[in-house]
Amino acid sequence: MKLFKPLALCLALALIGCASEAPQPSLPSGVTYLGSNPAPQAEITIPYEKFQLENGLTVVLHQDRSDPLVHLDVTYHVGSAREELGKSGFAHFFEHMMFQGSQHVADEQHFQLVTESGGTLNGTTNSDRTNYFETVPANQLEKMLWLEADRMGFLLPAVTEQAFEVQRATVKNERGQRVDNQPYGRLNELVHQALYPQGHPYSWPVIGWMEELDNGSVDDLRAFFARWYGPNNATLTIGGDFDRQQVLEWVVKYFGPIPRGPAVEQAPKAPAQLSEDRYLTLEDKVHLPLIYLSFPTVYARHQDEAALDLLADILGGGQTSIFYKNLVKAGLAVQAGVSHPCRELSCEFTLYALANPAKMPKLADIETVIRQSIAEFEQRGVTEEDLLKAQVGHEAGTIFGLQSVRGKVTSLAYNQTFFGEPDLLQTDLERYRNVSADDVMRVFNTYLKGQHAVIMSVVPPGQTGLAAANPTFTAPEPIDPATLAHAQKVVPAVIQDTFDRSQVPPAGPAPQLKVPGLWTRTLGNGIEVVGTQSLETPTTEILIALEGGQRLTPANQAGLARLTAAMMDESTDSMTTEQMAQELEKLGSSISISASGYRTYVNVSTLTQNLDATLALLQERLFKPAFRPEDFERVKVQQLQGLQHQANDPAWLASTAWSQLLFGVDNPMGQPLSGTLETVSALTLEQVKGFYQQQFRGGNASVVAVSDIDERTLMSKLDWLANWQGQAAQWPKLVRMPSTKGPVIYLMDKPGAAQSVIKIGRRGLPFDALGEYFKAGLMNYPLGGAFNSRINLNLREDKGYTYGARSGFSGGPELGSFVAGASVRSDVTAESVKEFLGEMTGFAENGMTRQELDFMRASVTQSDALKFETPGQKARFLGKLQRYNLPDNFVAQQGALINTISLNELNQLARKELDLSRMIILVVGDKTTIEAPLIALGYEVKPLTL
Template sequence: MRRSLIISTALAAALALTACETTGSTGSSMEDMALPGGIKLVEKVTKKGDEVVIPYSKYVLPNGLTVILHEDDSDPLVHVDVTYHVGSGREEIGKSGFAHFFEHMMFQGSENVGDEEHFKIVSESGGTLNGTTNTDRTNYFETVPSNQLEKMIWLEADRMGFLLPAVTQEKFEVQRETVKNERGQNYDNRPYGLIREKVAEAMYPEGHPYSWLTIGYIEDLNRADLDDLKRFFLRWYGPNNAVLTIGGDLDKMQTLEWVNKYFGSIPAGPEVADPVPTEVTLDADRYISYEDNVSLPLVWMTFPTVHVYHPDEAPLDVLYSIMGDGRTSLLYKNMVKDGYAVQASASHGCSELHCQFTMFALPNPASGKSLTDLEQIMRDSLKEFEERGVLDDDLERVKAGIRASNIFGLESVRGKVSQLAAFATFADTPNYIQKEIDRYDAVTKEDVMRVYEKYIKDKSAVILSVVPKGQPDMVAAPDNWTFPGRTIPEASDDDSALALRIPADDFDRSMQPAASGENPVVTLPTLWRDELSNGVEVLGAINDETPTTAISLRIEVSQRDEPLEKLGLAEITAAMLNEATQESTNEELSNRLAKLGSSVSVSAGSRYTTITVRSLTENLDETLAIARERLLEPAFNEDDFQRVKGQTIEGIKQSKTQASATASQVFTQLMYGNDNAFAWRDAGRVDTVETITLDDVKAFYDTYYKSGAGSIIAVSDLPEKKMMASLAAFSPWSGDAMPQKELAPFPAIDASKLYLIDKPGAAQSEIRIGKRALPFDATGTYYKATLMNYALGGAFNSRINLNLREDKGYTYGARSFFSGSDQYGEYRAQAGVRKDATAASIVEFFSEIGSYQEDGISEDELAFTKQAIGQSEARDYETPFQKLGFLSQILTYDLPDDFVDEQQDILRNLTKENVDMLAAELLDGDMALVVVGDKEAIWDELEALGREIVELDENGMPK
């Protein structure tokens, strides 16, 4: 429900439904007295009663490092998180982006970890890893099999205490280019990507640390030098400004010994005080605008409010829910339902220093409404709220959503660890979750009205208009505020902060720890099979770690069943099942689901239309009653249809403004031809969707939505008998499946051509290279091909990514992969690259693929592949949705329950000769080449590649 730095959209809380008993370090427990290296036990929170808590023990090292341990032996995994209390909010004016830049630098090796080795070590350990930066914190995390824990502690300690000796100018320059590529890909080159930057500039006074984005300004990145980065690290990356949180299948005392060994000698950094929130006010409405590569304009209205954990944050969250959260909201009723907007929503984003209450909308062109009209509807909706007041359902929805999301958060050890780390960093205690729930439970109707009066009613806001390029007259109102720029202070010559803090050890840190024991034994989910009285096959598994249920009801009908002249019909039909039923309006259904804390959604894919259900088990029968109602009793109202159709058309237009989506779409058409419906966008084309009628939807539903084409996958804490009793809700469903439509012949691939789609002014170019390959086969050549590709383009430290990202700085990320369905498949290599490196990137792609095809894999790469994939199985079946994916493969491809054992045998016995033969065979032959980018800027270098350039439009048609 909340949108904050600590709680995600789903409140991402990972909890145990128990009460807590807290003991402090003043007790005389044996655990406290036996701790190594002067570590002190601060508190121990255990299970007791009915309150909500994640059990943990909290410790502090003499150097100030906070350590939190959570034991969970449900899966043979551990999750390690190091959260530093530093984000872009600690940066100085003119030095934006440093916190995020340093996140990148922390993966470039340290004194005892070689260049580009961090990803390799974690991957080879069977783990996954990443790092993230926001305004207020930077965190680094790994999930690995439990026998790899010591190695992860060693890795994190080495980059905390020994990073700077390994930092070089070359690494600095490459990562500077990588960050620029990331900004280009995620901000400058993305439709609406600069909204938050423009709003931040207008919302905050000059110098406020939230007045720039975490990614920073390009000019600041260009101005930075190596010493700037070193100063930033030495100021903020001390152990006394960090929280180390570890959860999973661990031995607490052994873990503390490792923590003391590797972290204990790292000297504390400078003292760090928590930042102090300051009030942000606006003296008048600030209207701003910018032109963008978008198909629809947008109006965005933002009010300054409070800060995270402020007493008024929770009632403001309830207010935003009433205004713009889903189909029960006023903005949905007054804008989307009435056809004035294709999308309208509200949010209340909260961070450590400040929160923003936001409403936004994109107009429906068919309505004739302008941004000025939408702004007025927003303001009228606020007045309507004032007259309507707060309903009992409003509070019930928010509170039910919080409770449900808390329980869903129990499903992964990563969720629990992340929550403990966040609360420890920002709430001064990891044991905050019950207080979090309590403060929302305590919200009253009067509270919500009070915060509306205090922060929103008659208050000034930033009103941003984003308009298509060349159409400045579409703004909601003329700009009355202009960003004045920034006054950049003169650089300081003081180098006193550059003194290194060097740990003193009595052991050799350069020795990488070995795994502590054999790889953990992974227990595959125990499966059961049954069928409903109507013959619908059911495949289930018991997951008794949480009182939750996840269900996937699949109907074998999809885009490939559409007639070519009605492309988009499958997706629109599925979307109509998310609308009203014969018994209920969509608003009533949405309200019922929200009060259950459940979700039921219908979507169409490349092979199946799927109804996905997520529910607390105690609410399962009520949730399935809604799912049954959606499936069997759709109303197919004309008003709903016209709205869905309009939204689909606008979504297609918007997708054409996205270079990445366009590149992938045109590539797919080249692979499978325009005569196969599945080769087009799932949503279809504008011209085909315009021809679809409500009668077409009804006929498609009547023809294909049959029980004979259905199957159900269920993962729950319920035993089979009780689950089947609940699934009996679908027993009235009937009908025989329709025969599957034949595929049209696939076209020949012409490798002599380069297909170019022009995106004038694009900051990056999107590249797609590939060929048709194998259909999916879990234990055949397809599976072996994925193993073969891992070292080439599948891993982060693959040849392709290391070349284009880490060595050249051309891209934020490059990869290659095999993908396949039951009847077809492909091999693809792709990246979004710097505009001025388009041709060079293409050359490097083909060079890497060609040399791998010719020379094959190295022995080191083979060993890495076998280690990384072989040990990663421990991460594959942790959550209910991971188990759903496992069951889905079994049911879709009629696999034996133990097919993964055969995969492990294949991997174990894989040889260099096997891989080399596959590379020689599967990477040979003609490959298509698609580029989406700024023709004017890249034409000459593309022409120099020697291929015939064929220009296509955004539909993949010749110009």
């Protein structure tokens, strides 16, 4: 298949200007040159150079001077799979500990330095690796290398008993928020217990079993770090705008003295094996019963991996698949899908369906349909179009992943860590291109047909009769902690330096901000098109914004805008839903339509070589929707079932209740975008057709375009937009909104909730780019706008009450709000409310400090360097300019305002905007355990229901 060959060649040519320089004969002492691909020899490549220090640290450099930023990634080849049986969760725990300071970096200083540099940072852990990364303006790179080196070589002095306990509480909060308090949150960890025998590296969850983390000690943690976090088990990857020689000298300076850690060998591949089907049942607080089948397969980069990936896409990867046709299209399931997730040691072929309880609630019946679908696939086989769509989708996804430096660095780091070769793009393209229909059928017969699986049923409480079968698997008993030996104390190595590591490296000269150059055209019918050229990848992004959204609908028709948008993804006059999806898949393009509070958006993403064909499909979708009754009934049922599903999510309940409290149930802005069971049940197909006529008018439309082709060429392809007729729709008048006088606590009961959701705030200012709304955001930044803000440091880092707490202003064209909030441990709900109010009161009374003002100024102004890198970022920037009629230089005007606004003006704003007498408090949690402590705070507590 050669569909993408010209495209990939264009991509290689586009990237060659960003390629690394040829290897220099002179390298800093202690650096070994290991190879490069500076001039693209393949169709598609990421230019890089690879080096190694004497201590074993692998260094990969990728130069890209298109934006004044750098992305740095340190990947350690250690994840939960390296943990010992009975001592789970340590790898993930270090994701937290590595941000808590080191010998020369104070507690919270890592976040402070990165944030005030205008950068972003994070860390992630999976079963096979842990990575830490920062994206910062290019002049901050030396500082980032100093930070990463300090926690690689000097972390252990900061691993104290107190820090250990605080982060242990934070991890428990993370589990509560992301696992225990989420519908279906425990699915994967239970499936993996059944799929892998006890002791297999994948038999425990990445976050760990909390009882095992409780049994761990500081010495255990320190020993785990000493074993796995040495430079010889790490890859440092840097991409962006930097000087190669200078970077290598910095790397040697900061990382070179760190001693090599213990030798690390590759873990043996360990695909799962099942001798029988294993059935499990989980009772969870869900509305939609779920069935999940997991078949063991191979491991990452096995010769059959590519064919299995394509098999998953063909069998259940979209609206043209057998899975979709037999389950979702037939109305038996609200969602269904197939995937083939792969990890270093093992892969799994997974199939799932969320049952429609109104039509087929019993998962045994759903399992029958799934197995019939598998048999149907075997009978039908793989068609030429099946293979084409799957292969094109893979190649398009690869190219879109190269739009950011972070995407390229992540790819280089992943491939180097696991396979010893940073750039495997061309190899991967060939792997998937060379898969034949016979290959797909071969892996189907080998790994799926007649093979055993773990079959998981998730059912509502007390409804085990809906499960696919009685459980045939019992999870093994936890490891007795008394049988585990605790680690001996680890003495940190003495590292000899020729410089003072306690000194924070200075920033380099400020980089020149590259705000996208733009052009504006107004079509004959008044539609404005704003665009810019982006040459890094041969792709085009088009965003059509239609003013209106839910704002056009009365409150008793909440959900109509979203239902109409969903219907626009269905059949047209001349194409079925499946035919449209098939044509898009063959192009590697996407057209998505979504509704928001004030707008309906049409997003188009395509490879530029397929732009003409994609735009033809866009016109079909925009102007010729069929609105067939059978599509309407299915889509409406899916939206209703989704609402019943969301009713089990505390965060959704809190968001919905909050909108009603602030804006009122009689206002469209006080209703959820998805509507309510009452409003959506009453919606008709005629109302959808009416809303389409009201919303999809040329007078409502504005367009943003980002492409690698020039303005003239692109506009010639968009000239059909000039024929779009219709005047702008008028917004109805908003009804009177409720009072938010307080403080008063509204309590919504969520029985058995592991965490409570807290929201504190009021209605606020609409959006402006340079006025009081913008200034209020600056004021809030040290209070709750950054990770190391007062609120987050208090509730997360000092108290261990939550996984994260924030506050902020949000504003649209006519309404806005201020909200401070978090999900907190249920047992500290009242204490958390008290801390929130205390921080806000203290900030209002005393204001921010001079140090906080300097921090805000540095952080917000320097972060502009990161805002315009990808086509998507450019499109959002242009969209904001267009929507609010902003001057082209508003970013520079904001920068000048930030640097001149006085401490006194910001503190006056704090006193005005943080007045608690104008605020209300919402708590969603288990009433039986949290009501009495909330009443004890001394505020009026009112019950609330939706």
